[in-house]
Amino acid sequence: MTDLVISQLSDLFRIGLIVALVITMRRTSAVTGRILPLALGVVFVAVILPTTMPGGSASLTDAILAGLVSNLLILAVVLTMASLIARLRR
Numbered sequence: 001m002t003d004l005v006i007s008q009l010s011d012l013f014r015i016g017l018i019v020a021l022v023i024t025m026r027r028t029s030a031v032t033g034r035i036l037p038l039a040l041g042v043v044f045v046a047v048i049l050p051t052t053m054p055g056g057s058a059s060l061t062d063a064i065l066a067g068l069v070s071n072l073l074i075l076a077v078v079l080t081m082a083s084l085i086a087r088l089r090r
Contacts, residue, residue, distance in 0.1 A: 001062060001066060008066055013049070014049060014067075015074055018071060018075055021037075022075070024037070026082065038075065042068065042071040042072060042075055045067065045071055046068045047064055049067060
């Protein structure tokens with residue numbers, strides 16, 4: 001399971017989707033809020049990538065659970081960077 005999470009943390013497509021999710025959330029937060037779009041986006045990315053990409057030997061459930069963990073870690077880093085960038089712009 002640890003190897004699966006580490007491999008997903010280095011997936012550039014996953015990182016790009018999470019970055020795009022944060023950018024979209026920041027632009028539409030006045031209308032849609034922040035927490036619900038982020039939560040649904042993290043779950044969506046965690047489910048859609050293992051179901052559409054050819055996977056390894058891990059089961060679908062393990063891949064989705066590892067995706068949730070790795071997405072949350074990536075999201076924490078991206079949100080931290082986004083808040084730092086917002087502070088530096090002021």
